[in-house]
Amino acid sequence: MKLIAERTHLLAALKTVGHLAQKKNPIPLLRHVRLRTVGRLLFVAATDQDAYAEAEIPADVERQGSTTIDADVLQRMVNNFADGSQVYIDAGEALATIKAGRSRYQPPVLPADDFPAMFAPKEKDAARFTLMPEEVKRLLVVPRPAAPKGQADKQQLEGVYLHTSDDDRTLWAAATDGLTFIAADIPAPEGAAKLPKLVEPGEHGAGRPRGLMVPMDAVGHLIKLGENGLEIEADTNVLAARAGLPSSAVKVSYATRLIDNRFPPYERFLPPLEGVSILVEAGAFADAIKRLADMAGNEERPIAIEWEEEGDLSLWLDDHADGIYGTETIDIICRHGVGRFGARAGLILKVVEAGGRGQLEIWFSAERKAARLRNLDDQEMIAVAWLCELRRRPHHGAVFNEEEAA
Template structure:
């Protein structure tokens, strides 16, 4: 294989694929990127056996062929080469030579045949989502993904098509929960997604897709089966295994009888929570909300740091209520409120609270209270 490629094009593609490669690997070839040159394009592939990303980029091919090279090293070299330079990659034997200007690097390679390929299989469900819709589904739920490995079925975002009740329209819904908070967001059901199975997309896949969306074109092609998901746009294809598990019946967690409603400026509220939480103990991060007519008093106490209180004006007309929350969870949820007004629906100090964006009915958050 011998090719010449612009440094900027190589760097951009390497930046996309190398982030899939784990820093530590028991299988050496998984530290490498597969480079394949043919038909005027250089194709770059990286995988961790559960997730595979392939990207193609135009290149001047003097000799077609393929090779594998250390992904992070190759990316670091490309990053440090001067802007506007041309890069020549020449693979022969078990060495990849990279030349650019007066720079010359020789990298060890591993056999192409050792590089694992994800079995393709049939992905029967196909639909398109706009970049904005997919960003919304990810951004408004990813903070609630569990990082606890024992409940592996919560380590991702659950995507499914809703079965609408009378008067409702079908939607594509994304749900994530870690047992302390739950995020549920939906978009209109895309054509072709009517029969999609409920699937759990792993956290790493979600985060890799989200990174790529900032540079994506208008729409994303999504393909699904019971075991795999594929996202394709521009010249990038990302294929991932799904989490093999059953997502819990999240509808049972969403309370139906919360009759105490608080409306508050989300930014004002978040800033007050953040200030008061400075005092709360690092472990619990607890903040107490005391509600009275038209006023909310936030407070936190710590045996070491002292105490803090702050009052803000709110819209609240029901009976007085005191309830405690983990301040970090509260801030994670209020940061999703785009309209400016957060609406909290509560029942009592021991029951889950519903948080909504007052102007956006597509997102719903549930937050478990804590004793303070």
């Protein structure tokens, strides 16, 4: 293989796919990127066997072929070449000669014959649809904070769950860690109706859950690729996407194996918009919680949220034996009943910030259940935070007595 490629294009390709070639992978070949040429194109690929990415860039190809080079070595090399330079690659059986300007290196190579092939959806009836950039953000960025991270007992939930509504008019994305839940929707694009449907077990085979689970690592990668939109193809086992990077000369194909779908049928457990409620400014509410959590030094510490028939909303740190004590007060726009509940600062912030600024409705019916939050600027989005029991009870008296308050 012998070619010349622009340094800018080659570096963009390496940065896009290279993260999959993990330096600690025990299989040497999987620490490499594969370079292969087809006509006047250079394809740069990497895989960790659960995900596969391949970037396509133009190149001046003198001799067709393929090889593999250590991903970290090649990326550092190209990154250090001068901006605007041309990168010359001549790969042999044991070494590759790589030159740019007056720089010349010879990294070792491995044969590309055993490099894994890219995987793709295999089912004939796979779903195929296109997502615009704003749709990628809504479906993947909005629910992502509710997904668990590094919890051994919730690995099957470490991702974003995609499914269509029963009438196939809406495409939903949801995530939950068991304590928070966030879901966002878009009008279903053409082709999304072929996403897996719920199939009950029968005489002739096992059932199949609806929708699919996209792993968290893949979610992050798809968000980055989706700046110019995504072409999606998905079946029950694999989701593949194709995108163009901001540099139009670089095109990327990406595929990920999916998590075994065991996402709960969440519609059955969502708290209804009933009980007692308040309407507040989301920004003021979130800022008050952040200040309390910052002074507590711990987002796990419960915050009490209460209001009476008149007056402002009061937020205060529960269990003042656990460090500094403090209160915040914000205006209530509207109220329905009297309320008092507790929530961990980090949990309530996840669901509030997912909805953005604007006016925030909070509904709840009892302690140790769940609160339903709704931003009036985005009433279709669903946000839920599970509540905790407060340690400081009303009969304990005022938060601050008159002397302390003075």
